[in-house]
Amino acid sequence: MEKGFTMDQAMQEAARCLLCHDAPCACGCPAGTEPDRFIRKLRLRNLKCAARVIKENNVLGGVCAVVCPTCTLCAQGCTAAGLDRPIRIGEIQRFLVEWAWQTGFSPLRALPPDGRRIAIIGAGPAGLTCAAELARAGCKAVVFERQPEPGGMLRYGIPAHRMSVEFLGRELRDVTDLGVEIRCGTPMETSADIDRLLAEEKFDALFLATGAWGSLALDVPHRDSEDVYDALSFLMLAKTAPDGFAARVKGKVVAVIGGGDSAMDAAVAARRSGALDVYLLYRRSFSEMPGDPVEKQQAIAAGIHFVILSQPTDYVIENGRLAGIKLVRTRLDAPDASGRRRPVRMAGTEHELQADLAVEALGLQPPPAADAFGLPTDAQHRIVVRDAAGNTGRSMVLAGGDAVRGSSIVARAVHDGKMAARSILEELARRTGGTAPAVIDAPADRR
Amino acid sequence: MGKLNDLSIEFCGLTLENPVLLSSSPVSNTGEMVGRAFDAGFGGVVYKTIGKGAFEIIHPAPRMAGYDYEGKKLVGLQNVEQISDRPMEDNLKDLRYLKKNWPKKLVIASIMGFSRDEWRELAIATQDSGADMLELNFSCPHMAIEGSGMKVGQAFGLLKEYTEIVKRHATIPVMAKMTPNITDINEPAMFAKQGGADAIAAINTVSGLVGIGLDDFAPRPNVFGVGAASGYSGPAVKPIGLRCIAQMAGNPALGLPLSGIGGIETWVDVVEFLLCGASTVQITTGVIHYGYRIVEDILEGLSDYLDEKGFTSLGQIVGKALPRIVTPDRFDHARQGIASYDLDRCVGCGQCRIVCHDAGGQCLSWDKDRRRPVMDETKCLACMICSFVCPVAHPPMIAFKEVSNKPAVRPPAMG
Numbered sequence: 001m002e003k004g005f006t007m008d009q010a011m012q013e014a015a016r017c018l019l020c021h022d023a024p025c026a027c028g029c030p031a032g033t034e035p036d037r038f039i040r041k042l043r044l045r046n047l048k049c050a051a052r053v054i055k056e057n058n059v060l061g062g063v064c065a066v067v068c069p070t071c072t073l074c075a076q077g078c079t080a081a082g083l084d085r086p087i088r089i090g091e092i093q094r095f096l097v098e099w100a101w102q103t104g105f106s107p108l109r110a111l112p113p114d115g116r117r118i119a120i121i122g123a124g125p126a127g128l129t130c131a132a133e134l135a136r137a138g139c140k141a142v143v144f145e146r147q148p149e150p151g152g153m154l155r156y157g158i159p160a161h162r163m164s165v166e167f168l169g170r171e172l173r174d175v176t177d178l179g180v181e182i183r184c185g186t187p188m189e190t191s192a193d194i195d196r197l198l199a200e201e202k203f204d205a206l207f208l209a210t211g212a213w214g215s216l217a218l219d220v221p222h223r224d225s226e227d228v229y230d231a232l233s234f235l236m237l238a239k240t241a242p243d244g245f246a247a248r249v250k251g252k253v254v255a256v257i258g259g260g261d262s263a264m265d266a267a268v269a270a271r272r273s274g275a276l277d278v279y280l281l282y283r284r285s286f287s288e289m290p291g292d293p294v295e296k297q298q299a300i301a302a303g304i305h306f307v308i309l310s311q312p313t314d315y316v317i318e319n320g321r322l323a324g325i326k327l328v329r330t331r332l333d334a335p336d337a338s339g340r341r342r343p344v345r346m347a348g349t350e351h352e353l354q355a356d357l358a359v360e361a362l363g364l365q366p367p368p369a370a371d372a373f374g375l376p377t378d379a380q381h382r383i384v385v386r387d388a389a390g391n392t393g394r395s396m397v398l399a400g401g402d403a404v405r406g407s408s409i410v411a412r413a414v415h416d417g418k419m420a421a422r423s424i425l426e427e428l429a430r431r432t433g434g435t436a437p438a439v440i441d442a443p444a445d446r447r
Numbered sequence: 448m449g450k451l452n453d454l455s456i457e458f459c460g461l462t463l464e465n466p467v468l469l470s471s472s473p474v475s476n477t478g479e480m481v482g483r484a485f486d487a488g489f490g491g492v493v494y495k496t497i498g499k500g501a502f503e504i505i506h507p508a509p510r511m512a513g514y515d516y517e518g519k520k521l522v523g524l525q526n527v528e529q530i531s532d533r534p535m536e537d538n539l540k541d542l543r544y545l546k547k548n549w550p551k552k553l554v555i556a557s558i559m560g561f562s563r564d565e566w567r568e569l570a571i572a573t574q575d576s577g578a579d580m581l582e583l584n585f586s587c588p589h590m591a592i593e594g595s596g597m598k599v600g601q602a603f604g605l606l607k608e609y610t611e612i613v614k615r616h617a618t619i620p621v622m623a624k625m626t627p628n629i630t631d632i633n634e635p636a637m638f639a640k641q642g643g644a645d646a647i648a649a650i651n652t653v654s655g656l657v658g659i660g661l662d663d664f665a666p667r668p669n670v671f672g673v674g675a676a677s678g679y680s681g682p683a684v685k686p687i688g689l690r691c692i693a694q695m696a697g698n699p700a701l702g703l704p705l706s707g708i709g710g711i712e713t714w715v716d717v718v719e720f721l722l723c724g725a726s727t728v729q730i731t732t733g734v735i736h737y738g739y740r741i742v743e744d745i746l747e748g749l750s751d752y753l754d755e756k757g758f759t760s761l762g763q764i765v766g767k768a769l770p771r772i773v774t775p776d777r778f779d780h781a782r783q784g785i786a787s788y789d790l791d792r793c794v795g796c797g798q799c800r801i802v803c804h805d806a807g808g809q810c811l812s813w814d815k816d817r818r819r820p821v822m823d824e825t826k827c828l829a830c831m832i833c834s835f836v837c838p839v840a841h842p843p844m845i846a847f848k849e850v851s852n853k854p855a856v857r858p859p860a861m862g
Contacts, residue, residue, distance in 0.1 A: 008518065015517040018838055021797025022815060043517070079818070082794025083838055 001066075001164040005088075010095040014043045016080055017087050024077030025089060031058045031414040035074050035089045038096060051100040052107035054093055055174065058414050059108065059132040060125055062101075062171045063154055065093035066163045067410055069261075069292035101170055110178040111138035116428055119144065119203040121188045124152020125410045126401025127209035128175050129417025130424075135178040137425050142203070143180060146187035152211055153402070154410070156236045157262070159269040165239070191374030194397060205396040205424045208375075208383065209417065212402035214367035218257060218360050220314045227322035228315060231262040231361035238269045250274035253354060255325050256304075257281045257312055258361030259289030264299045266359045271302050278304050279353060283311040283330050283343040307353075311345060315358060324352045364407035375399065382406050389423030390416055398423060451750040454490075456761045458727050459620035459645050459704050461579060463553050465490035466761060467717065467745055470708055470729035471557035471582060471624075473528060474739075478541030482548065487739040488746050491553025492545070493648070493706075493729055496530035496584045497538045497573060498558075499565045502592050504532040511735075512667035514657045514683065521736045523683035525657035525667060527589050527675060530559050535569075539576040546577035555622070559584040561595055563612055570613040570621075580619050583610060583644075585635070586626035586651030589677035597651070600626040603638040610642025622646035622706060625691070627684075628654045632691040633698045640703060647695060648706040648729065650688045652678025681732040685710030689723055693772050696724020712741060714748025721761060722768035783855060785827040787848035792839050793819055799833035799845065807832050808856055828856050 005013065023036030034053065041050035054061035068074075070090040078086035100107060116139040120127045123145035131141035149155055151168050176182065188197070197203045215230035217223070229237075238245040254275045256267040259282040271278045280299065282289055286308050289296060300306070309330045316324040329349035332341035366381040375392045376384040383399040385392055390400040400416025402408055454465040469475040469484050471493040481492045498504060507527050514523035531538055545554050556573035558581060560566035570581060585606050590596030599605050606623070613621055623639035625632060627650040636647045654676050658667045666674025688709020695701055707725030711717060712733035720728050733741050749761065758764055795818035803811040803820075810826035811833070813819075820833075834845035 012518045015519075018794070018796035018798060019801075020795075021801045022813060022818070024795075024818070079794045079796045080838075 001161060001167060004098055005091045005095040007095070007099070010042060010092050010099075013088050013092055014039050017043065018079050018083075019043070020079055024079065025074040025087075028074040028076050029411055030073070030409070031064060031411040032418070033057055033061070033064070033074060033093070033411075035087075035093065039087065039089070039092055042092065042096065047096065047099060048105055048107070051096045051105060054096055055100070055107040058411075058418075059129055059175055059178075060154075060171060060410065060414055061093060062097035063125070063163065063168065064410055064414065065090045065097060066167065067154070067158055069294070069409065071293055073411065097171075106174070106177065108132075108136060108174065108178060110135045113140050113179065114138040116140065117142065117203050118424060119197045119201070119206045120209060121193075121206070122152060122209035122211055122401070122403070123147075123150035123182050123184070124209055124211050124401060124413065125154060126211075126403075126413035126417040126420075127152070127207065128172070128180070129414045130207045130209065130400070130421045131180040131182075131417075132175045132178050133418055133421035134424065135175075135180045137421070139204075139425075141180045143182045144186045144188045145182060145184045146189075148184055150182045150184060156239055157232060157265075159235055159238055159265045160242070161268060161272055162265065189369060190372045194373060194394075198396065204428060205398070207390070207417075207420045207424070208373060208392070208397065208399040208403055209401040209413070210366070210370060210403045212364040212366045212382075212405075212407045214365050214381065215360065216362040216365065218312060218362060220312065222315050222317050225315065225317045225320055225322050227356065228358045229360065231256070231258070231266045231359050232364065234266050234359045235262070235269060238273065242273070245269075246273040249357065251276050252356040253277045253279070254357045254359065255279045255281055255353060255355040256359045256361055257325075258363075259284065259291055260361060260363070261291045261295055262364070263289075263359075263361035264291045264295040264304075266361055267304045268299055268302045270357075270359070271304060275357075279307050279355070280304050281307050281310055281312055281325070281327065281353075283309065284340060285309060285332060288340045309343070311343060313350070316352060322355060322358055324354045325358060326350065326352055364402070366403050366406070370403060380406055387423075389419045391423065396424070396427065451746055452753050453759075454746060454749055454753075454761055456726055456765075458553070458706075459580060459622070461553060461620070463490045463727065464551055465746055465749070466721070466725075466727040467742055468493055468553065468555070468706070468727055468729045469734065470731045471496050471584065472731035474731050474734040476531065477533075478544040481541070481545055484734075484739045484742070485545070485549045485552045488742040489552070489739065491555065491579075491727075493555040493557050493582050494538070494542060494545075494578075496557040496559045496587070497535055497569060498530050499560065499569060500535050501561060501565065504529045506532055507668075507670045509668045509670065512657050512669075514679075514681070521681060521732070523655075523657060523679055523681040524732045524735060525655060525677060525679050526652070527668060527670065527677045529589075529591060530584065530587065535572065539572060542573060542576040542578055546579075553579050555580040555582050557582040557584050557624070558613075559587070559590075559595055560609065561592055563609070566609050566612045567616050570616045574617055574619055578619065580622060580646075581613060581617055582622045582624050582648055583613060583639075584624055584651075585609070585639075586624045587678070588626060588628060588652055588654045589675055597626045597628060597654075600624075600635055600651075601629055603635050606635055607638040607642035610639050610644050614643035620645040622648050624651055625649040626651045627687055627691055632694050633701065636695050636698070636701055636703075640701060644703065646704040646706060647701070648708060649691045649695065650684070650709050652680045653684050653687055655679030680710065681736075682710040682712060685716060689719060692720055692725050693723040693769065696766055697769050697772060712736070714745045714752065717745055717749060718752055718764065719768075721764050722766070723772070724766040724769055726762070726765050780855075782849060783853040784829045784847055784849040785824050785853070786822075786829060786831055786833050786845050788820065788822060789844050789846075790819055792844045794839060795819060796838060798836040798838070802832050802836050806830075808858065824850070826856060826858075 025035040038050040075086040314326040330343035336342040370381040390398040398420040401413040469492040511526040556578035558569040585600035587596035623644040706727040707720035708729040808828035811820040
């Protein structure tokens, strides 16, 4: 993981900020981050409140600062770009969160537990955000997590070179310090589990945030080999067993298929662990790759061989081991439904790339098992919700994050967690005839 | 340095290679240091103030503190430095060394006596060691010894008396260095003139407090738990130095050559001091920030400025701004104008709108879709604060424009 800004760097960058009226950066974040406010506070040496603005809005503000594709969100409309380049908002945000950690300043406080109990399934960004918001409002939030450690995709899907386990662990402490209880190794998978939590364990509400852990596979005649990975399994191996991962890729030729962030992550992780050559195979052009431009540049810098306008048509498997990948060149035709130009195979350009390992990074969606919750799902196993808060139609059961959206960015999961928490608090308050405490949105006088 | 125009200038009957001098301070502390400054291009030195040595001079530690602004280092500098702590003999040797090895450079000895006898003895000793001129230090704002430094500069009778004593024994020109920590710079300057001074140097540092520690409650520099109001210098005080020079240059009764001091770092600063009437300038904080090398850029800039404006010598620009430095009662209030916007170059930050709304004439509204300010010219006060915060400069996106027959703008009352 790269080093963050020093105080001097952060102040210098804040001094570049134009402190806009009606700041465009504040309109770009799905999680509702207001960079204009925390940058101004830093500029005016109001560091504690700068950190508070970040964390009150988003308990995972550190993680988001590191993994968010800021150049397509908050920094997209940055007016400083009109002078030279956008403000490095993510780096400033990370600095402020780390500054709070280093100085022992805890911006968040939880109200004393008042007896309300909420169950959350999945300790990823949506679930943890929801849990933290509820804990701040005085609820007991219990998060059930199937994996041995909390964090979801943040822990298992993001390689260490982008975010260290220590960094994530420190941010998770901000969540547990609020009184959130995380029970790892406790999978909740069926409607019976939901029934039990609500009826027997007497949780007042339940938020499903089980994520999108199902990998899309390449549709080719031959792919049955231990040398063919999906990107998530590949990255999980790198994160949970770095030594085993290094032994697996060292000196090998690795072909990663896809052009998104997971493809970049898998390719760079392989290269950093000693892979001889890493190819990134993509059937459209460089500019159409959906990956964060910064990640793409870092993959280039890491020495990844970008093979664009090339479509895999099959694996060459000999005695169960991968020998190569069959490819065909493509050209770009008219735009398809995604708005990007459609790749068309060029006859007579069939060829083969020698490879020892293949990694498919073709996208993620909820696994078919997600249908077992007994809630309505669509063809991609995404839970269908009725409103922006994530109400599912079953009373006091809400859902959000990748389980609803399919694979998306962390900031949207944070948004969903906040919306669900607010809805739960409002509904519980309505039932008891009170009003929900206004801790979720920053108080008006701070705006 | 490339081939430069002739930058020589007359000062107190002496011809200087160029008007840029080191001022009396840590940057002119030894012969070895000053020699390197001469090689870098400085036209002369006011050597670190020499005392007789009757009292032991001990510098406090630490002795300086920087004043930073939004990550910009050393906008100002605070110091509690004393006069030279070296034996007088060592300093005299260094004066001889400098004149022997750099005969064309101007060597001015700064002196400070703690009695009438000391002023006389120092004048004779430094003159005999080859100094071209004397500068009388009446202005150090933090001398630890009573009856010295700024205390003299504020007691005009004493200032005049010490000047007279030095003049009685000096055959070389004598310059008195003024403190700005008085009401009217012309008062002590006139007393110095009456004492026989041949030139005035100004300003010494402004008495200030650069900051207080929030944890230790002690001023900066924190000298083991305490600090003192002391000398503040650097770019932040340049406007004060420039004003003092202009006031003295604009005083026909004074009529003495002036050496300008205060926050000079660039050739632009030097030109401004010359335009206000100085014919030499002195630099310390700029060297503390960047080293002697800054003189290269100053001399090159001066040379190109002469070419650009068609002057053949720096003497031609001395005092050139003085006819235009007036009192506000002489302004032409009949002529008014507005802030004029080149919106094609606007980046859309809206800072202009914020400051106009909160500190100006409320003449800007905000086009949210286009992210551009929209001006009601009838409300514009022409205060120009919008242009100060506008990030689009060189040339400025917002500029003053005269509007004929524009009435003065006065905001309406509420209710």
